[in-house]
Amino acid sequence: MSHHTVDFIWRNPKAVEGFSTGVCLHGHTMHSQECLSFLPRYLRQVPAISQLVSRYDRGPRAVDFARAFWTPPLNPVAALGLEQKQILAMGLRPLVSLTDHDDMVAGISLQLTAAGEIPLSVEWTVPYARSIFHLGVHNLPPASARAWMSSMAAYTSQPVESLLPEILSELARIPGVLIVLNHPFWLEEGVEEAEHRPALDRILGECAAWLHAFELNGTRPWKENENAMELARAWSRPLISGGDRHGCEPSACLNLTNATTFSEFVSEIHAGRSSIVFLPQYREPIALRVLEAAWDILRPYPEYAGREQWTDRFFYRAADGTPCPLSRLWQDRVPWMLSAATVMLQVFAAARLRPALRLLLAERGEVLP
Numbered sequence: 592m593s594h595h596t597v598d599f600i601w602r603n604p605k606a607v608e609g610f611s612t613g614v615c616l617h618g619h620t621m622h623s624q625e626c627l628s629f630l631p632r633y634l635r636q637v638p639a640i641s642q643l644v645s646r647y648d649r650g651p652r653a654v655d656f657a658r659a660f661w662t663p664p665l666n667p668v669a670a671l672g673l674e675q676k677q678i679l680a681m682g683l684r685p686l687v688s689l690t691d692h693d694d695m696v697a698g699i700s701l702q703l704t705a706a707g708e709i710p711l712s713v714e715w716t717v718p719y720a721r722s723i724f725h726l727g728v729h730n731l732p733p734a735s736a737r738a739w740m741s742s743m744a745a746y747t748s749q750p751v752e753s754l755l756p757e758i759l760s761e762l763a764r765i766p767g768v769l770i771v772l773n774h775p776f777w778l779e780e781g782v783e784e785a786e787h788r789p790a791l792d793r794i795l796g797e798c799a800a801w802l803h804a805f806e807l808n809g810t811r812p813w814k815e816n817e818n819a820m821e822l823a824r825a826w827s828r829p830l831i832s833g834g835d836r837h838g839c840e841p842s843a844c845l846n847l848t849n850a851t852t853f854s855e856f857v858s859e860i861h862a863g864r865s866s867i868v869f870l871p872q873y874r875e876p877i878a879l880r881v882l883e884a885a886w887d888i889l890r891p892y893p894e895y896a897g898r899e900q901w902t903d904r905f906f907y908r909a910a911d912g913t914p915c916p917l918s919r920l921w922q923d924r925v926p927w928m929l930s931a932a933t934v935m936l937q938v939f940a941a942a943r944l945r946p947a948l949r950l951l952l953a954e955r956g957e958v959l960p
Contacts, residue, residue, distance in 0.1 A: 595829045595865035597807065597820075599873075599960055606868045607847060613678035614846035614856055615687045617714065617727055617773060617806065617833035619663045620670045621898070623691040625837065626780050627659035627905065658908040661901075663837045664892055667697035671705060674834070677841040677870075686853050688729045690714040693747060695731075695740055702733065710853045711736045714773060715743045718750040722790035723779035727771035727806065727833065728762060730853050735765075755794075759801035767854040769861075770801060771831055774808040775822055776815050795826060804831035804860050809843030809873055810880070811835075813960050829865040838887030840880065843873040874959060889933050901933070 598606040607613070619625075665673065671687055678685035688710045689697045698711040712729040731739055742758060762768055778787055795802075805823045807816045807830050823830050834842025847866040850856040859865070872880065889901040898904055902918035902925060909915060917925075925933075 594863055595823075595831075595867065597830065598866070598868045600868055600870050601874060602960075607681055607683060610847040610849060610866065611684055612848045612850055612856070613681060613683035613685055614832070614848060614850075614853075615674040615678065615685065615834055615842045616729065616771070616831065616846065617690050617808075618670055618674060618687070618836040618842060619691055619714075620665055620667045620689055620697045621662050621904070622667070622694045622696045623663055623714075623837070624660045624694075624906075625662065625692070626657075627661055659906065660908075660914070661888065661905045664887060664890075664895070664898070664904060665839065666895065667701050668705065670697070670836075671701060671709075673839065673841050674836070678845065683847075684851075686710075686850075686856060688712045688727075688853065690727050690729070692716060692725075693740075693744060695736060699736070708853055713740065713743070716747045717755070717794075718747065719752055719755065719794050720790035721786040722782050724775075724791075724794060725773040725777075726802075727769070727773050729769040729771070730767050730857055732765060732767075756798050756801070759798050763801035763803070767857050769803055769857045771804050771806050771833070772802050773806045773833055774811055774815070774819075774835070775805055776818050777808070777811060795822075799826050799828070802828065803857075804829045804865065806831055806833040807844060807867055807869075809834045809836075809869070810877075812877060829860055829863045830867060831860060831865050832867045838884035840872055840884060840887070842870070844869045869960065 600606055663670075667689065670689060674687045675685040678687075686708065689701070690712045691697055692714050693716055695711050695713050698709055701709040702711070710730040711733060712727065712731065715726045715728050717724045717726055728739075728743070739762070746754065746758060759770065763770055775791060776787075778784060805819050805826070805828050807819055809832070820830060822828075832842070832844040832846045834844060836842055845868055846856070847868055848856050848859060850859060888904075891899055891901075893899055900918060900923075902921060902923070903916050905917045906914040907917060907920060
């Protein structure tokens with residue numbers, strides 16, 4: 592039986608008392624490749640900017656977003672430091688597991704350079720039954736991590752559904768490994784809701800035995816997280832936190848524990864014990880958080896040589912699949928409409944406009960805990 596608790600720091604300021612460690616799961620670095628269609632879809636929620644973005648969705652100058660992707664701004668050291676700083680400020684010892692999409696370079700590089708425990712983890716893209724799922728695979732053994740990453744990548748590129756239970760069962764047998772069903776109800780671009788739910792039921796029917804926990808996600812609406820809670824009850828699985836950070840806002844939810852190592856924490860989850868706390872940033876209107884994340888994605892970073900401008904971090908694939916940064920394609924001549932949208936984002940993201948935007952966007956009636 593699973594036993595998990597879910598707390599909210601604004602309801603219970605003493606939620607962290609009695610715990611010594613904060614665990615941050617599911618965060619992204621510059622090594623994640625993100626479908627570019629993610630950004631326009633969310634920017635359409637922002638007044639004025641939505642009209643500019645929509646012009647690139649249609650007409651003779653429409654962009655084929657399926658061939659474009661962007662990379663989050665933070666390098667592994669900065670992403671790790673951001674999450675550690677938040678946890679330390681809460682008086683807790685930090686454990687951070689970075690999970691880039693189908694890539695473990697961040698964890699491998701940090702194991703060579705950073706102090707403290709760095710799990711080797713990944714967010715694995717799993718096509719399955721006309722939908723796509725994301726599994727957080729945490730704490731792989733260093734000696735076999737690259738081999739496992741190759742096996743997972745092979746499935747992603749050429750999925751054979753009958754092989755998935757075998758892969759997951761072998762992964763789950765590795766001591767210290769944690770397998771999480773991330774944001775169970777989130778829809779990958781191009782996936783229809785009518786196709787996703789049957790696929791979810793099917794993958795759980797065939798693979799739930801090797802999924803250790805279901806995620807409550809710090810970037811998803813509370814109603815969606817409530818659905819994940821119902822799913823966890825139905826399948827007798829513990830819930831676990833997942834910040835899903837892509838920009839510079841630290842994780843909006845954490846796990847709390849008294850474990851001193853990541854493997855000890857994993858043992859607690861395997862036993863069905865999990866304590867989750869949501870942090871103040873989760874209460875902000877989602878559209879406001881998306882706006883600020885978009886500005887984090889698009890703003891300059893002079894400290895990152897070769898990746899200073901957003902056009903250095905956005906890519907378009909040629910017909911042969913070779914990615915090229917927009918800065919090279921455009922020769923640094925950004926179309927005026929996109930330049931205008933970037934300036935408008937900067938204005939809206941300014942601290943002085945935050946109270947007015949919060950009031951405006953809060954009227955959309957989001958369900959909050």
